[in-house]
Amino acid sequence: MEYGLDLEYSFNEFLQGFGLSSEIAHIIWLPLPMLLVLVAAVVGVLVTVWLERKISAAAQQRIGPEYAGALGVLQPIADGLKLLVKEDIIPAKADGILFTAGPILVLVPVILSWLIVPFGQNLLISNVGIGIFLWIALSSIQPIGLLMSGYASNNKYSLLGGLRAAAQSISYEIPLALSVLAIVLMTNSLSTIDIVNQQSGAGILSWNIWRQPVGFIVFWICALAECERLPFDLPEAEEELVAGYQTEYAGMKFALFYLGSYINLILSALLVSILYLGGWGFPIPVELIAKFLNLPINAPFIQVFTASIGIVMTVLKAYLLVFIAILLRWTTPRVRIDQLLDLGWKFLLPISLANLLITAGLKLAFPQFFGG
Amino acid sequence: MSIAITTQFICFTVLSLVVIIGALGVVLLESIVYSAFLLGGVFMSVAGLYLLLNASFVAAAQVLVYVGAVNVLIIFAIMLVNKKEDLKPISDIKSRRVISTSICLTLLSLLIRVDLTNVWSLSSPQNSIGEESTIRIGEHLFSDYLLPFEVASVLLLMAMIGAIVLARRDVMSKDISTGLPVDQELIEKSSEPLLTNKN
Numbered sequence: 001m002e003y004g005l006d007l008e009y010s011f012n013e014f015l016q017g018f019g020l021s022s023e024i025a026h027i028i029w030l031p032l033p034m035l036l037v038l039v040a041a042v043v044g045v046l047v048t049v050w051l052e053r054k055i056s057a058a059a060q061q062r063i064g065p066e067y068a069g070a071l072g073v074l075q076p077i078a079d080g081l082k083l084l085v086k087e088d089i090i091p092a093k094a095d096g097i098l099f100t101a102g103p104i105l106v107l108v109p110v111i112l113s114w115l116i117v118p119f120g121q122n123l124l125i126s127n128v129g130i131g132i133f134l135w136i137a138l139s140s141i142q143p144i145g146l147l148m149s150g151y152a153s154n155n156k157y158s159l160l161g162g163l164r165a166a167a168q169s170i171s172y173e174i175p176l177a178l179s180v181l182a183i184v185l186m187t188n189s190l191s192t193i194d195i196v197n198q199q200s201g202a203g204i205l206s207w208n209i210w211r212q213p214v215g216f217i218v219f220w221i222c223a224l225a226e227c228e229r230l231p232f233d234l235p236e237a238e239e240e241l242v243a244g245y246q247t248e249y250a251g252m253k254f255a256l257f258y259l260g261s262y263i264n265l266i267l268s269a270l271l272v273s274i275l276y277l278g279g280w281g282f283p284i285p286v287e288l289i290a291k292f293l294n295l296p297i298n299a300p301f302i303q304v305f306t307a308s309i310g311i312v313m314t315v316l317k318a319y320l321l322v323f324i325a326i327l328l329r330w331t332t333p334r335v336r337i338d339q340l341l342d343l344g345w346k347f348l349l350p351i352s353l354a355n356l357l358i359t360a361g362l363k364l365a366f367p368q369f370f371g372g
Numbered sequence: 373m374s375i376a377i378t379t380q381f382i383c384f385t386v387l388s389l390v391v392i393i394g395a396l397g398v399v400l401l402e403s404i405v406y407s408a409f410l411l412g413g414v415f416m417s418v419a420g421l422y423l424l425l426n427a428s429f430v431a432a433a434q435v436l437v438y439v440g441a442v443n444v445l446i447i448f449a450i451m452l453v454n455k456k457e458d459l460k461p462i463s464d465i466k467s468r469r470v471i472s473t474s475i476c477l478t479l480l481s482l483l484i485r486v487d488l489t490n491v492w493s494l495s496s497p498q499n500s501i502g503e504e505s506t507i508r509i510g511e512h513l514f515s516d517y518l519l520p521f522e523v524a525s526v527l528l529l530m531a532m533i534g535a536i537v538l539a540r541r542d543v544m545s546k547d548i549s550t551g552l553p554v555d556q557e558l559i560e561k562s563s564e565p566l567l568t569n570k571n
Contacts, residue, residue: 023374049517098405098409129506133429139435144409147448166447166448170444
């Protein structure tokens with residue numbers, strides 16, 4: 001199964017051609033994929049913000065941003081510039097250190113989680129063995145940042161928002177992890193690369209969504225709750241809490257929260273597409289296309305074709321899910337806090353446990369379909 | 373020294389310093405909120421040390437359990453009962469300090485003895501399993517370490533039931549600490565500001 005471009009190897013070969021040692025070549029290589037992914041994440045946020053504005057406008061029969069660039073595509077950049085040059089205010093009675101550290105603690109784990117997002121066989125920063133578990137662990141750091149900023153603002157709405165956010169993300173982490181566990185059970189590996197490869201046998205038919213429909217729905221609901229998007233945006237419920245833990249924030253610190261929540265949304269969409277929708281896989285297996293074109297699978301043309309199709313498919317699936325998330329946000333009402341916790345603890349948790357049990361049973365009964 | 377070893381050395385020094393200074397801060401700082409957040413930093417640095425030892429699964433588990441669950445709950449509890457009150461002076465503070473210091477020193481000497489007597493270096497580099505460790509930990513948890521693992525879960529269950537009994541006062545007709553009949557009505561609290569103003 002080892003096909004696809006290995007850019008790192010080619011890059012190292014290229015630099016060693018100039019007489020550099022492989023260690024130096026490795027050091028020059030290291031920051032490149034990180035920068036690339038960071039830029040990709042930020043551009044993804046800009047696109048998502050534009051989509052959010054346009055789709056919300058369509059849902060409310062408005063036009064939305066129109067004057068900044070064609071169809072208002074430059075509007076998110078204008079938003080970002082505005083936040084960048086705004087005055088940075090720390091309230092007089094707030095706790096300065098914690099107030100500054102809070103947004104950073106919210107953003108950094110989300111960006112770190114991009115480490116494991118694959119766009120192709122070798123197109124990811126690092127194929128760490130613990131893979132998807134790293135994301136679950138990192139996303140559990142976020143509540144600390146939320147509690148920190150909620151506390152440091154010295155404002156009752158902020159504190160309540162922070163507490164709500166922490167409670168919400170703790171309760172939805174458990175069904176989330178359990179539904180990921182069912183996938184891991186079928187893959188026999190935590191690595192995101194293995195998870196996608198396990199789904200690449202027969203194109204669209206071998207995607208995990210057919211074998212894990214319950215897990216897919218549970219994971220999607222929990223991912224939305226972890227991103228604090230409507231219908232689960234209780235931590236910042238405007239009518240009740242002003243803006244929750246973000247109430248006192250302005251300028252770049254607010255922008256960090258904003259960036260964090262959108263990067264998290266894109267990350268969740270990417271992970272849903274990796275776990276359940278075949279990741280970079282094309283609905284028709286690439287081997288079949290190669291056979292149709294009478295080309296060997298290792299031909300350079302096919303390799304470049306596979307890599308570009310992989311990136312396009314991953315982004316396409318992710319943005320399809322982002323679109324659904326935005327549509328949900330602008331068409332559903334917010335749940336109450338008791339409904340939210342009931343849904344998490346009394347419905348999703350038992351269902352995901354049962355799903356895990358059934359997956360384990362099916363794996364033993366039909367090892368050829370559910371991984372052996 | 374090669375670049376890899378230098379990087380490892382710098383990481384180790386920074387992480388160890390953060391662990392030591394952070395732990396001192398947890399104990400010595402006046403503000404309990406700062407202590408709680410510093411504790412999270414210490415847990416994170418310990419996870420970093422595990423990562424340096426090639427134990428990535430243990431590192432992730434450390435972050436998930438200690439930072440994501442234990443530390444969040446500690447901070448949660450502190451923020452829910454964030455009352456600034458002047459603590460009563462303890463009468464026999466001197467003898468208490470002597471006792472706690474001696475206990476801590478005994479523990480320290482025990483740890484130093486363990487450190488000095490144990491052989492830490494692996495017999496051969498092949499013994500380090502790296503990425504395989506997840507599978508090996510799983511195998512051990514379901515074979516020779518099954519009983520301790522399950523007993524630990526019973527302990528957690530007991531703690532959880534205890535917490536529910538303490539939190540839900542209506543499950544018992546008598547208060548467990550005072551023996552008085554429990555008021556089953558909702559407890560009406562006098563309204564206080566959530567955060568006391570800092571002066």
